[in-house]
Amino acid sequence: MAAQGETYRLAFPPNQKPYISTGLPFHKSLVHHVTNTFHASKVYVIVSASISKTSNFSRLQSELGNKIVGVRYGIKQHVPWTDVLEVVNDINQKEADLIVTLGAGSLTDGAKVIAFALANQAFTLENLAKIAADAKPIDLQPCSIPIINIPTSLSGGEYTASGGATDMRTHRKHSFAHPSIGTNLVILDPTLSISTPERVWISSGMRAVDHCVEGLCSNSPKVTDSTDATYTKGLRLLVPSLLRTKKDKENQEARLDEMLGVIESMKGSKAGVPMGGSHAIGHQLGPLRVGHGETSCVMLPHVLRWNHLNGDETVKSLQRKVCGVFWGQEDIERMLKSRGLEPGTVDASDIVGALVSELGMPRTLKEVNVSEDRLDALAANTMKDRWSPTNPVPLKDKSMVLEILRMALGT
Template identity: 60%
Template sequence: MAAEGEVYRLAFPPKTKPHISTGIAFPAATAYHVANTFHASKVYVIVSSSISKTDNFTVLQKALGDKIVGVRKGIKPHTPWDDVLDIIKDLKEKQADLIVTLGAGSLTDGAKVISFALANNATREDDLERLTAVAKTPDLKPCETPVINIPTSLSGGEFSPFAGATDKRTNHKKSFAHPSMGADLIILDPALSISTPARIWLSTGIRAVDHCVEGLCSTHPKASAETDRGFAAGLKLLVPNLLITKENWDDEEARLNEFLGVVEAMGAIGHGVPMGGSHGIGHQLGPLGVGHGETSCIMLPAILKYNYKYGDERVKQNQRKVLDILWAEPAVEKVLTARGLSKETADGGDVLDAVITELGMPRSLKDVGVGRDALDALAENCLKDRCLPTNPVPLTEKKQVLEVLEMVVGDDKGSS
């Protein structure tokens, strides 16, 4: 049931979760649903370190009052297992009956893994290993502790039943997957997102674009006309509005459209369309200190160029779908034309490079502090990622990954 003035709906009917809340401020929406939807009395809040120092966190605390039994300020980037285990211990001690996250990225993934671990009594690293997707442990129990996500970025992880968390013993980011994982309620408040640093907001917007582009370009059997419609709708909402936001930071309508573009993209992914090389390599760049969105800013144009170079006619035709969508958007066409591109000659990599550059985002590994000396180990870790075999040109050999990385290394010996 919705609060007064709120739009409250299922994200992906007929699936019974998550619900989405828009239209009212996040503190009021959170307090209403804690009391009336989840009937919770012991709320555990996981808030980003930066937001914990702001009025946004203060007003949330006031709205929830004495229902808050615990607060965790920050989870390190890419969700290290030791952070996850610390929070699990604290949650169990405080007997929390609901988790609220205020922030994005690592907090979102952390809450999913934490709820799954709680249901399966995982309290040690070996227990988490048993829960990873590759372990294929039978008869795992579904999540029981409900989760409310209040995202401050466009990464979209709150909409998926997957999570990544980093085993610091090996520096390998491992996947967790279960149908029950993910938020029960996602509160989208564009006014809140104005306080998100520009580099995070815009780069995670490109992460959402990456979902759409790799979805439209997928050659997997689960890619269909229906998923194409979702990815196309997301792309149309995301790219023009990201360009608007870059020029008018306080435009809440553009920000809400970006949030809704994420919903469209994640709904299409929910049909089982796997991502490709940009996501797969990006997953393993994370433990090297590269932000979720920045990995897409760097890798997506390179993967498009690699796939176009080595792909068959179907691969090239799928990329043309992306080009047709973007060139048809006046705000995007204006940027592409100003950067000297033409519809007749520009490929997908050229177009995404122009958009990402226009947004002022990093375009090489050098830009994010990853040097050539890291490439060999990075390529080895990438080959373990689930998304490389589902790239339109399957990435199954180390030399292939290194060729892609060479395109973005950004030093004097490579090309950015």
Template identity: 65%
Template sequence: MAAPGETYRLAFPSKSKPFISTGLSFPAACAHHVHAFHAYKVYVIVSNSISKTANFTKLEEALGPKIVGVRKGIKPHTPWDDVLEIVQDIRSKGADIIVTLGAGSLTDGAKVISFALANDAFTIDDLSKLTVDNKPQNPKPCTIPIINIPTSLSGGEYSPFAGATDTRTQHKKGFVHPSMGADLIILDPALSVTTPERIWLSTGIRSVDHCVEGLCSLDPRAPESAEAFEKGLRLLVPNLLRTKRDWEAEGPRLDCMMGVVDAMQGLGGGVPMGGSHGIGHQLGPLGVGHGETSCVMLPAVLKYNYAHGDEKVRELQKKVLDIFWGEEMIAGILAKRGLERDKAGAGDVVGAIVSELGMPMSLKDVGVTREQLDALADNCLKDVWLATNPVPLTTKGQVLEILEMVVGDEKSSL
């Protein structure tokens, strides 16, 4: 199925999808593979910002009359109302393939949309029955293929899991099925040059978060995924720093994208994440970007776990530290910032990297106030990944202790 000049392969050797396309411009690759899927009615979901650019025009020109519908934007954290509007639109237009151009909510949205279409979920009550919480019995697999053209590094396109926000409660709910997710992911580093710096770099830290929480997990499956997490970390962090220094360099951008694949391969082994992810899920409905949640929370959660964990927890963090200090570029930046290998903890090191990239480091930086912490902590306790943190987070007091570390006001503990 590869086009001339294209590299086309499975993302994960043990799974039947997704495939990855590199080497071609995204419009050419998309047009080729729409034809290869024998699709004739394309529904495009494009971010609002990209819809106003020449990049979207190029995609429209490449697909031509095959486009039967376009949705410009899905609101942050994928509200169910948006999902159901698109489900109805795709159904009415008879689309036979979904193409997303953008990242974040578009990616999760396409997964939930395809799952809803397969299971005739056309109302909020219908959609509610398909959530992880409600444990749907024998749901039908997705049938409409999805092509993702991502512009960030959050990695959701590689996962059969999606989060979307119940607009009745503003609580983010999970959806999962082996059939969910992209059939093809087109990686074009030239396209990503137009991604805003804060989104590119913060979502890169999101993937770093996957690797770090994966390597620190106490789950028995973690050692099986450790090699992929370590490889991802070694690709992601140095190349995020290189991208920060030379914004238009495509080589480091593609290396970041490949690091995301490794991070998601590790996650694909079933390793549960920890407190940074769990708290981050509930920061989302408060308007905090996917990647920014990791920038703020990962250093704090690492510090909390080191302070309250046992020797095994600390030993796993040391392995993460060895990876960082073993990369010459990272070690140089850490030393420049006054950190010493035998004294700095994993939280300090991750915090230094986030700071070097110029990303937000407190809740204040991302618009969350002290007055919101109480309700936030209550919502966080509903997230399954708090219980799988290396130091299980089972009480409101524990969550508030972590949040207090990163409030960013004059009363903050850090």
């Protein structure tokens, strides 16, 4: 039930969670739903280390009071298994009945894996390995502890029925998937996001752009006119708003449009549209300490270029859909032309690369401190990723991934 002044709706109607809350300051929406929607009395809070030092966290603590039974300060990027298990054991001991996250992508993914591990009594590294998707587990128990996310980035993990976490013994990121995994409520408050570092906000927005672009370029039979429409809507919300935010970080209208664009970017995934090489490589760049979203800034243009060079006419025509969306918006056209690009003379990789540069994000592996000696292992891990075979030009051999990585390496 909505609070007064709140818009409260499903992200993926008619019946797929999470619910979305907009229109209220985050703390007012949170208190309402903790009490009236979830009837929770033992709240466990996972807060980013930076936000924990702000008045926003103090306000959350004040509003929830003695309902808070535990606080975790930060989960490291790409969600190390050790971090997950520390929280799992703490929540289990404190018998929490609700998880609230306040912060960016790693907290969101972490909470989903934590809830799944709790449901399946995975309290050790060995037990956690047994419930990872690539272990093909059976007889899994569904998640039972609800989750509220209050995101401060555009990573989009709030909207997926899976979570990623990294086994630091192998530096490999694993997926944890189950129909029950996922957030119950996402509270969107653009005011809260203004303090997010620009690089984190913009790069996570590019991750959502990556969802849309790889979705539009997918040649899967799951692609429909409806999924194309949502990806197109997502790009039209995201790209102009990212350009506006870059110029004016206080623009709350642009920030809310970006948040809503993330939801559109995830609808195709909910319909089963697979991602491609940018996501596959990006998953494995994370354990090499490349920020979430920066992986898309670096890899998406190069994957598009490689696909264009190696794909058939169908692959090229799918990329032309992406070009049409970009050229169809005045603000974006102005930016592209200022960089010397003209319609009909460039491909999707040129356009996305221009956007990355305009936003001041990294475009090469060397810019994110990935050196040539890491490429072979990176390619080997990418071949194990679920999105490698669903790239528009399927990545069937490590040598194909290495070609893309060498293109992305930089000088």
